[in-house]
Amino acid sequence: MDSISFGRVAVTLPNLDEPGLYLSHVTTLDSARGIVQDFQYGDADLRDLHLAETRLITGRVSNLRVDRMQLDQVRLESVEFDSCDLAAARIADSKLSRVVFRNCKIMGAGLIGGTLDNVLFDNCKLDYATFEQIRATGAVIFSKCALTEASFTGCDLGGAVLDTCNLRQTEFGRGKYQGLDLRGNDLTALRGVANLGKVLIDRAQQAELAEALVTELDVTFADNLDDR
Template identity: 40%
Template sequence: METLTIRDTTADLPVLDQEDLTDVSMLQPENGRLSLFNYSGKDLRTLELSGAQFYDGRISEVTAERMDVDQVRLSSVEFVGCDLATLTLSHSRLSRVRFANCRLLGARFDDLVLEDVVFQDCKIDYATLSGVTAKGPVVFVGCSLIETELDGCDLSGVAFEDCVLRATSFQAGTYRSADLRGNNLSVISGAVNLKRVVIDRYQLADLSLVLADELGITIAD
């Protein structure tokens, strides 16, 4: 099984063999389930998925002006090179899912359970993660999360690597053992909420300055 390892965190990736996948023209599950599929090269105004299960599939080079996904199960599915403007993904469970080179600007991730989920080289700027729970390994690597807000999430053990966290807002939530090594923390907000995270020694100075600013501490000469 192919995996992605960032320091102490190893996430299982989707197990897909292109020869086993069948090209489909629509993501329209029969009896609420779609498996062994390849959905590629679509330019859509709206894409809506609700109450369905998707297994062992690839969604690639899909552009959607609006995408609403609600109450779905995604297992061993990858999104590659997709532009999913104003994606709303809610009340769903994702396991062994990979987003690679995707634009998810302004996306909303609400009330999700994530296990072995990887965001790789994605633009997730101006997004909102609310009520997201990491039940297993979750990795953000090489991603941009400018002005993204994380609120009411349990991101215990989540790993961030080489991400742009400019004005990323870590609101109240659980971040126990979240691995923030390898990232610039000098421009985040919500440092006061980052209890029990893992950082490098050199990051301590930047995080201390952010924390002092949030607490209104004056550093006198």
């Protein structure tokens, strides 16, 4: 299988172009059997997409626009989403394994109570997204993503990587972040810095974390007080 490395972490990607693999065009991702496999789907503009207890295995979704997407207890295995607008998506209690989101808009999305195993978000807009009780069981990479005012709460992201991302007002609530790789990012506008024990940074980023902490504590500098 193909893989790509980010620092010390390598993420395994779905190999959708391997010899002998044929992806059939499908007109829906819903199935009475609960399984859609070896598929291509896209170039669609939907108002609603709701999948529950469904498995999507080995497929590519491209140029899909959905106003409201809800995935409940869904398993995605070896699936690539390319150039999709999945704004306000809700993905709950689902398992994603060898999944790539590339050039996607997933602003305001909610990922709640699931597991991520070898998942890559590449050049995606994830502003205002909410990650709650998400557990990384394998490599998880956010590369060149916008995460403005996104929040992570109760997540286990040990070993995950944020690479060259916009982390303005990105908030980290209580969770497990030991080993989270934050190198290559501007950390000055992070929130929840006190929860980021044992993360991985460059020495030059110490001042950025300190600035973020000072801002969060809302301290007053003595030289700003009137000497009266």
